[in-house]
Each structure stands twice: as structure tokens, then as C-alpha cells.
Amino acid sequence: DIQMTQSPSTLSASVGDRVTITCRASQSINSWLAWYQHKPGKAPKLLIYKASTLESGVPSTFSGAGSGTEFTLTISGLQPDDFATYYCQHYLSYPFTFGQGTKLEIK
Amino acid sequence: EVQVLESGGGLVQPGGSLRLSCASSGFTFTTSAMSWVRQAPGKGLEWVSTVPVSGGVTYYADSVKGRFTISRDNSKNTLYLQINSLRAEDTAVYYCAKGGPWGGYFDSWGQGTLVTVSS
Secondary structure (H helix, E strand, O other): OOOEEEEOOEEEEOOOOOEEEEEEEOOOOOOOEEEEEEOOOOOOEEEEEOOOEEOOOOOOOEEEEEEOOEEEEEEOOOOHHHOOEEEEEEOOOOOOEEOOOEEEEEO | OOEEEEEOOEEEOOOOOEEEEEEEEOOOHHHOOEEEEEEOOOOOEEEEEEEOOOOOOOEEOOOOOOOEEEEEEOOOOEEEEEEOOOOHHHOEEEEEEEEOOOOOOEEEEOOOEEEEEOO
């Protein structure tokens, strides 16, 4: 199975900051990677698929990059609504796996 | 508007069974792969199972293989998850998720239904 490792596990930042979350795969997954935002008690929300394609309706302050085994999610100009937990997920083949999550906290 | 709504969660004893349902609307159910993803208390997201459009071959995480069965009723736009031989570690919020048109990511999710396994 492909393992997905995110870093950091927790990230403290302020409104207006630019932050980057990293996701590493245990083997090449080409660009078959998605990013999600999840808030407590809410449905997870798709942000990016195919490593860098922004889902419709997602603000352009979110961007994804990478291919192979290393990927990043960058949020430029943090807004109060952006504080949440973020997950990467590969979909190269079954079983799909998620990273362990990165909790983005207000500093 | 795409909507997926889970139901069927509850408190069940170890070894028991439940059937979760996911009613869908606002999209063409028959052309969408559908999945279940769960989140145990204090843990991250875990993919559980996927049924492709055809409903033929199905896929499961090793942790649930042989105990969970995913199915779909395209005439009712409804996804199901039959969960048997429940264990304490199956306690989680179970989310229904619609597959994206370009691959195995999930572009719409429900609010989840809580399954608690406890005696």
C-alpha cells in the first residue's frame, strides 16, 4: 500500500500569512493527488485534484504543486475561514490512502 | 445542488451489524463512483470502500475486508454500506463521498453518520 506522509502535523499562522503544507508518497503517484479541507462537524471539502487543478468555487488563494512523490499545498493570504485541518489523498490505485492531516491553527 | 445524505448510524454492540445508507440528489448518480470514508474520534480520514459506476467490482480497505459490503441501487440513487462483525475500532463518523469525474478523488461529501461500537 502507498503511504502518505504530511508535514507539519500542526501549523500556527496569522491572518494574511502564506503557508505551505507538504505531502510525500511512499512511491510515485504521478499527479494522482487531491487535497481536502475539513472542519469539525462539517463535510470535508475538495480543494485540489490532479495535484494542481483547483476545484470549481475554491478561492485562487489555494494552489497545489508537485508530482511523483512530493507535493505541496500553499495558501496565500490566510483568511479566518481557512483555519482547519488539511488532508492529502492519493488515488493512483486501490487502496486509496490519506495523509494523517495538518491542523492549521491561528497564532 | 449536489447533495449526499447519510443515515443509519447508531450505537451497536461488538459483533453486531448495521446498514448505512446514503441518499443522493443533484447529480447523475448512475455515472458516478461512490465511496465511504470514515473518521475515528481524534483521528484522520480513512478510505473504507468504493463501488464504481457499474457496481460490479468493489474495493475495500484491508481493515474492513470481509466484514463490510458496499452496494448501490441506481434506481433509488442510494449507496449502502452493510457493516458486520463490528469492532470497537470501527467507531467513527462514516462519510458518503461522490467520486470526481476525472478520477478517484471525492468531490462532494455528506455530513456523516456516527457509528459507535460499545457494550
